Amino acid sequence: MLRNAGLRPTRQRMSLAELLFSRGDRHLTAEALHEEAVKESVPVSLATVYNTLHQFTEAGLLREVAVEGAKTYFDTNTSNHFHFFCERDGKLVDIEPGALSVDGLPEPPENMEISRIDVLVRLVEKR
Amino acid sequence: MLRNAGLRPTRQRMSLAELLFSRGDRHLTAEALHEEAVKESVPVSLATVYNTLHQFTEAGLLREVAVEGAKTYFDTNTSNHFHFFCERDGKLVDIEPGALSVDGLPEPPENMEISRIDVLVRLVEKR
C-alpha cells in the first residue's frame, strides 16, 4: 500500500497505517492518533504523525475534514460521503452514502468549477 | 440593535457593527475586520474584535462558518443558507437560498437532533 503510494514503508508509517486502516472507517485528529500510537507502544513523534497524515492525504489514502477551529480531522474513508458531527463529544460519523443528496446547485461563478462538496450535519443532544 | 441584544452600545461595538452590517452580506475573519477598522481610523484592539465577534454571534447577529485550518469566518447573513468557498483566494460567497436543498437525510443517532446543516461547495479555477 505504501509502496504503491510512492512512500517508503518505514516502521512509523507502517504502524500508523495499521492503526488507521485495520479498524474500519475512522475519523482522527493528529493528536488522537499520536496518543493511540503511544498507548500501543509505537514510538513516534507528533511531528511525524503530522507529516505522515499529510503524506497519506496527498497520496489519496486519507481525506481531510474541516469542522471548526484549529482541529483537523482525517477520514480513512476517501469516497464521496458526508458527516454527522456530534458537538457534545466532538466525534465525526459517516452518513451512509446513497441516502443523502444535494440538489439544485446553482452554477459556480465564472471560470470556477466544483472540486468537492462538504456536508456537515451538526448534532446536539435532544433535551 | 445592540441594546436589543443586551449589549452596551460602546464606541467600538458600534463602529464594528457599522462595518459589518451597513455593507450588505459579508464574510470576514477577525483579522480582516480588525484591519478594516484600523484602515477606517476606528481604533480598536484585535482582542476586542474577537470579543465583539463572539458576542455578536451569541446574540444571533452573526454566524460562524468553519472552512479549514485555524481561520474562522463570520457571516453577517444568519439565515439558513450555504456557501461557495473559493480555494484560490479564500473567499466565501453565499449560495442563493431556495435553489439548493439537501435530501434524504438519515435519522440522526439515538437522542440527537440536528442543530444545523453546513454545506460548503469548494471551488477551484477551471483549467
Next chain:
DNA sequence: ATTTGTGCAAATCGTTTGCATCTGA
C-alpha cells in the same frame, strides 16, 4: 458608584519548521 468593556501583553492551542541524526533500499 457600580458594572461592564477595552487594550495590552503574555499564554495557549494546534500545527509547522529547521536541523542534526538515523534508516531503508
Next chain:
DNA sequence: TCAGATGCAAACGATTTGCACAAAT
C-alpha cells in the same frame, strides 16, 4: 552509500486570557 525519514525543540499563526485602566449606566 545516501536520499529520504525521523525526533526534538523552537517557531508559528490564530485565538484566548489575565489584569489594570477606562467608559457606560
